[in-house]
Amino acid sequence: MKLAACINHVPDTAAKINIAADGKTIDKSGVTYVISPYDEIAVEECLRLKEKNGGDVTVISLGGDAHKETLRKALAMGADKAVLLRDDSVRDSSGVARALADYLKELSPDIVFFGKQSVDYDDGAVGVMVAEMLGLPSVSVVVKLDIADGKATAEREIEGGREVLETSLPAVFTTQKGLNEPRYPSLKGIMGAKSKPIEERPTSPVTAKIELLLMQKPPAKPAGRIIGTDVSAVPELVRLLHEEAKVI
Amino acid sequence: MKILVFAEQRDNRFKKPAFEAVKTARMLADQLGGEVVAIIIGDNIQSMGSDLGGYGAHKVLVAEDGRLARYAPVAYATIVAEAALAQHATVVVMSATALGKDLAPRVAVKLDAGLAAECTGLNVQGGEIVATRPVFAGKALAQVKITSAVKVFTLRPNVFSSGESGGVPAPTEKFSAALTDPDFSCGAKEMKQSSGKLDVAEANIIVTGGRGLKGPEGFGMIEDLAGALGAAVGASRAVVDAGWRPHEEQVGQTGKTVSPSLYIAVAVSGAIQHLAGMSSSKYIVAVNKDKDAPIFQVATYGIVADAFEIVPALTVEVKKLLGT
């Protein structure tokens, strides 16, 4: 089974985000970058399917040199092959999807995994966009996946429960926390990853469909009010919620 | 110009965010000098369509087919994209519900359109729509403009107002797209309901418990309070990872993003990844025994005390007020 995961290199979720002087990007100083948490789940799912059904796992990232770090992490987890689609610019989700789709068309895997969203611009769009560009079915926000007889049954999280979908293969899936627990790379994996090559590919430029005008910090919330330090504060809290906030 | 709004229904009832999307589209159309065409997709839904008039739709397209009773991603996207083309709509709006988030990227590709996802604000500036959307888990807000000819926007649920229905029914029209078998090669077969509980993603009030509740038993009083308020129960990741609560209740960066009118965080520290999922709630109450817990920085009202004393008393007081 030919498996692939598209992975992004993003600020650590605990990072403090400050806006750069241009007012359009983030200030990268002091920010550590990691593989996007959902993309780690995508890699893990590939590895599990390979362990069960055989095959090989390709991990793909679009970006600059820094993305090699994230590709190495995936190699250390156990991926067979890593591809960097080189692009040093910032693309919108359809531009990212275009480049990934062009490469995946050539690779032609049975299953491609994406994270449900990159924890940077939080678009939550690239995986499904790639599926549509490749003319493939997709199930997003998957928390359970079974592959059998050339078909997949996937459960995705929706409001009030889970929706169970069946789909033909090849197909695209986007991962949600709960699908699996990503492994830590073993020491052997980490050492091995150092010598595995990362294939570099150029990408064709695309016309952006989104123009970023401005990035700002959200307005600071007015300082909250501590109403009290024991149970005597409860009636006052209920009064405030009822009369001031009018939410109950 | 025309705006096409996909209005989501499930089991022949509109989702509340569907009204928010229609109303917002109407607000944009009024400023841009345009018209709002809504589309609904499903089976046996003909009679529902006209209700969208009350929220501002000028016309409603009804795509009905037995095979559309449940979500089929490619078929739904084909219908919405073909409707946009047939109506010459240049703007497509839908809510960023689970379904909307899946549908919008496909529709955008079909229409060669840019997508601004999970917008929390849409404003008309100089005849163009400027969208505000949270990025980096809400640690920054981006203002973006879509530059392609057709533009797709999804709206974060519970942020835009739907108002009350104005009561004017809209004319409906049947709509069908040429669907083939491959369009249904992927589709929903069943829905596994999570025991009929209110989902955090849809609730107007959420009571969330954190690790400070010591164990799954600590959630008994959280459920009581939620019951009294008609609220959903939420959980921090620490309690989900500990197996005290199911993942579907997790709020935060790797859980659900919520913006209810009232969010009550009990024994939750307010880690940055938790705040990412709930800081856009309209009112936030924090109960925590540590006065330095970061949750107090986003809370509107706080009580610094033991949750096991406060929560039962709060339930009593709420019941007194609401008669629940």
Ligand SMILES: Cc1cc2nc3c(=O)[nH]c(=O)nc-3n(C[C@H](O)[C@H](O)[C@H](O)COP(=O)(O)OP(=O)(O)OC[C@H]3O[C@@H](n4cnc5c(N)ncnc54)[C@H](O)[C@@H]3O)c2cc1C
């Ligand atoms: C990649 C990544 C993604 C993450 N995503 C999420 C996410 O989606 N959602 C999420 O919630 N977290 C997420 N986290 C985890 C997050 O960093 C915190 O670990 C987590 O939110 C802590 O949960 P908590 O507040 O319940 O527990 P703690 O941080 O342990 O806080 C417990 C709080 O309870 C208080 N307390 C204790 N006893 C009492 C008492 N008797 N009465 C009142 N208060 C009491 C304490 O003062 C403390 O503030 C993520 C982390 C990472 C690295």
Ligand SMILES: Nc1ncnc2c1ncn2[C@@H]1O[C@H](COP(=O)(O)O)[C@@H](O)[C@H]1O
């Ligand atoms: N630059 C990138 N390189 C590789 N994969 C990416 C990139 N950006 C996004 N993705 C994939 O698309 C998913 C959704 O991203 P997004 O739509 O940007 O939220 C991510 O979880 C990744 O799997």
